[in-house]
Amino acid sequence: MNRQENPVGLDDVFFSTTDDKGRITLANKVFVRLSKYPLEELVGAPHNIVRHPDMPAGVFRVMWDALEAERPFAGFVRNRSADGSPYEVLATVTPLPAGGYLSVRTRPMTEAADRAFALYAEAREQERAAEHAGRTRREAARDTAAALPEALGAESYERFQWGLLPAELAAREAAGAALPDAPAESGAANGAADGGTGTGSPDAAVTAKAAAAEMIAALHRAHDLLGDWTRGQEETGALTEELSGLTARVSEAAGAGERVRAAADELDLTGPQRTLLLAPLQIWANMHGIVGGYLEELSGLIERVDRASREALFSLALVRLQTAAAGTFAVEPGAADSPESLTALCTALKAGIDSLDEQVTREERLVTRLNSKAGSVARIMEPVQGMIAGWLDDTDVEHLTGGARELVETVSAAAEETRAAAAQLTAASGSLSALARPDVAELRHLVAEVEDALQRATRGW
Known part of the structure; x- marks a missing residue:
């Protein structure tokens, strides 16, 4: 996918939380809109409901290795919406102190995304070939996870993401992304103020x-x-x-x-x-x-x-x-x-x-x-x-x-x-x-x- 064709906008910020098993517990309207699943269908579903078949299993193995070691993860991910259309994100996943995980995702902004997705395509083909040759999916994922840092030009994936996230954030802010300046008018507040059906006075x-x-x-x-x-x-x-x-x-x-x-x-x-x-x-x-x-x-x-x-x-x-x-x-x-x-x-x-x-x-x-x-x-x-x-x-x-x-x-x-x-x-x-x-x-x-x-x-x- 050409980055310019990515439906994820500059100001789109995905948010979701999952439990320890990766089942979605919270999802914001950006996630709902781009995944094209209703919120009721997302909540309670495994997060891999949006997994794209082009994504190498090894990338997720790297992610889970980090999370299980109580370290955050950052990386590029191609997802698939309910109608089969793809969208690409820079995904960050952080362990929460009381259990579960928080994920914040944004539009990829640097050329590192193009290189990563090109490598992913090669890695996915290698995984398919390995599985066809008799290796299990888990074994193929481990092979990809072990080879990924060198393919990305880093001594470890952790080192790679240390440079990746600051560069992506800087590019995002340079393009004009910023915190909002003031609260928007809310239906609940307006309804209450007008004496309507708001939740309060x-x-x-x-x-x-x-x-x-x-x-x-x-x-x-x-x-x-x-x-x-x-x-x-x-x-x-x-x-x-x-x-x-x-x-x-x-x-x-x-x-x-x-x-x-x-x-x-x-x-x-x-x-x-x-x-x-x-x-x-x-x-x-x-x-x-x-x-x-x-x-x-x-x-x-x-x-x-x-x-x-x-x-x-x-x-x-x-x-x-x-x-x-x-x-x-x-x-x-x-x-x-x-x-x-x-x-x-x-x-x-x-x-x-x-x-x-x-x-x-x-x-x-x-x-x-x-x-x-x-x-x-x-x-x-x-x-x-x-x-x-x-x-x-x-x-x-x-x-x-x-x-x-x-x-x-x-x-x-x-x-x-x-x-x-x-x-x-x-x-x-x-x-x-x-x-x-x-x-x-x-x-x-x-x-x-x-x-x-x-x-x-x-x-x-």
């Missing part, structure tokens, strides 16, 4: 509308805070990438020590001249060898911070998407599915914020260790760098032979590169440590505001 209807506006305001504020947090995590990612490059630069410059040592052994020098010229170089080369171990540890810490940052960006994108979904219900006071759906979303938001808090705490500890290790590298290198700088100042290059002159020039270039890279390494590490921690308490407070307003709104719906 005119005062209750007004209260419900005001509460809905409070929910929207709180969700907007939460969405903005999550956006600030996302930008901070993006800055963390940029700094870890810079640190990785700088560490490689320092390591490469430090590697000049061995090259210098080898070149020095080839010099035709004897007596005091050899000692004066080469003794400082031996110390310099030896110190660079010691620094190599520290740089290896530093590289490992940078990789762990980078992993933590990517995981946090994924979690942030998931919580922001759920916040947007909550907004679609908050602007429809009186809708039959709003109270239960908003309650489920608030539950997921609270769990997501708690998870993010834990992730950031782990990340901060890693950053503290990284900053300490970067400082150790700088402190170890400082005296030997000072020694080699003095040696370069004292060495009369004009009176050296060709080989010795080339050696000094090599040392000079390596020393300057090491000094510059080490200084930048220290600065980048310090910038990473200085990044502000997000206000998690404020996010929790905003979700509590939504829950409180929801209780007041429900009395007037």
